[in-house]
Amino acid sequence: MKKEYAFYPGCSSQLRGSASNYLTSVNSMCQTLEVKMTPIPDWNCCGASIGYAGSGELARHVMNARNFALSEKHLPGQDVVATCAACWLGAKETKQKLDASRALMEDTNEALKEAGLRYEAKTEVRHMVEVLIEDIGYEEIRKHVVKPLEGIKFAGYVGCQTNRPFGIAGESFENPMYLDKLVETVGGEALVKYEQKVACCGGALAFSEPDKSQKQIKEIVEAAYDQGADMIVTPCPLCQANVEIYQAEINRKQGTKLDMPVMYYSQLLAVAYGAAPKQAGLDGHVIQPKKLQDIAVKVVPARK
Amino acid sequence: MSAYQGDFLKEVEARVEEGEWVKMCMQCGVCAGSCPFGPHWEHSPQKIFMMIRAGKREEVLTSDAMWMCTSCYNCVVRCPRKLPITQIMHGLATYAHRLGLAPKMQPTRRFSVTFWSNLTRTGRVNELKLVLQVYFRNGFAAGLKEFWNMRRVGLRLLAAKRMNPFELVFPHRCKDAKGIQRMLAKACEIENRKRGFSQ
Numbered sequence: 001m002k003k004e005y006a007f008y009p010g011c012s013s014q015l016r017g018s019a020s021n022y023l024t025s026v027n028s029m030c031q032t033l034e035v036k037m038t039p040i041p042d043w044n045c046c047g048a049s050i051g052y053a054g055s056g057e058l059a060r061h062v063m064n065a066r067n068f069a070l071s072e073k074h075l076p077g078q079d080v081v082a083t084c085a086a087c088w089l090g091a092k093e094t095k096q097k098l099d100a101s102r103a104l105m106e107d108t109n110e111a112l113k114e115a116g117l118r119y120e121a122k123t124e125v126r127h128m129v130e131v132l133i134e135d136i137g138y139e140e141i142r143k144h145v146v147k148p149l150e151g152i153k154f155a156g157y158v159g160c161q162t163n164r165p166f167g168i169a170g171e172s173f174e175n176p177m178y179l180d181k182l183v184e185t186v187g188g189e190a191l192v193k194y195e196q197k198v199a200c201c202g203g204a205l206a207f208s209e210p211d212k213s214q215k216q217i218k219e220i221v222e223a224a225y226d227q228g229a230d231m232i233v234t235p236c237p238l239c240q241a242n243v244e245i246y247q248a249e250i251n252r253k254q255g256t257k258l259d260m261p262v263m264y265y266s267q268l269l270a271v272a273y274g275a276a277p278k279q280a281g282l283d284g285h286v287i288q289p290k291k292l293q294d295i296a297v298k299v300v301p302a303r304k
Numbered sequence: 305m306s307a308y309q310g311d312f313l314k315e316v317e318a319r320v321e322e323g324e325w326v327k328m329c330m331q332c333g334v335c336a337g338s339c340p341f342g343p344h345w346e347h348s349p350q351k352i353f354m355m356i357r358a359g360k361r362e363e364v365l366t367s368d369a370m371w372m373c374t375s376c377y378n379c380v381v382r383c384p385r386k387l388p389i390t391q392i393m394h395g396l397a398t399y400a401h402r403l404g405l406a407p408k409m410q411p412t413r414r415f416s417v418t419f420w421s422n423l424t425r426t427g428r429v430n431e432l433k434l435v436l437q438v439y440f441r442n443g444f445a446a447g448l449k450e451f452w453n454m455r456r457v458g459l460r461l462l463a464a465k466r467m468n469p470f471e472l473v474f475p476h477r478c479k480d481a482k483g484i485q486r487m488l489a490k491a492c493e494i495e496n497r498k499r500g501f502s503q
Contacts, residue, residue, distance in 0.1 A: 049375035054420025115483035164377035200376035
């Protein structure tokens, strides 16, 4: 049976956004896995983790509660699924806070009334990775592979916000294994000794504190080289953008020759499921994932 | 405000998000050792918490430490007392900004404010506008220079269809942007009332 979810793509993953190829690959992956993702009508930004100075506390919760309320109204009974780490974290934090405090819930609904909405606290919020691991499962994920990603070494960069403070159930904060498992499930080689797995790329401070953030990014990329990685894979759109895009800046300033592709887990699955380069969003990179492109263009015999 | 002058901890508890947790800090220093921006701040979270209890109001609120938080949540998951340190740091930063005590030119303070005003216009972040707002924050000449430095990155993002000038003219927006703005104004009014801020 087809699984259905209320999709919260988030600002960076919408069309023309900096992670639009994340969305493309998620759609392709979900089609193979028979997962129906219906965008929440008129969803709004979660406020991210950097809007705090302008927002204060309640406004942030109200933004997330609006998405929940819209989801309850238009897509009742479906879990909200976010693909972006910050959207997921922000929404989940709001849900926990509101569920725990009647006063906060009342304040939130008083504000939501101005937009003609009401949050009933019926909705769950989950990350796409949770849907993959918990609702679909590694076995089912493996079943659909037509092009195993043989011969590609991946440094699994989980980063921060998909991992802390909530993380994925059953995984440790210091060494979560699900990303490595996903890589192996689709036939790639997971570099389990990659030491920057849960390091911080600087997040939004890549903008405001570029030098400090680029120091982090350099370490994240160099550690991948140390393990002999062909590419980095991540579940977070901001990690992806920061770690890929600023390599050229680091090279310009420091004379390094960093050239490490940074992919989304969804692109790995999409390619392994036989998606063309464009369907897997491989055309959305500034550092070309050569080895993945080679597999994506390869024609495979029809499945037995 | 003068009623609070002698007791900064009480002020933080009443007016800062998650401020009631500050007194739970046992000064172990795990947060200080877990911060990716550890080499860069003036005071560690642990120090900030002790300074609050010691009544060092001005030093705390003018510190740049809270603005160095990358929201990585490393300190939160490692804190043996389970303090929501990230949220407290954001809360302190927000409070300092509200009082006008935060360092004016602190780049993350400026980015945070820009980010929020960017997204509340339409209900969604306009990434291209945000980039331009950041580059041109110190005037036109400085903006052009920064723009020129980053031109290769920009062109590559355009080629990869991850940035589009179209967003400047017809941006993504929520249909009910007006409703969102009314809702946010109400939230602000409620929070001000409850925390005892004047408008």
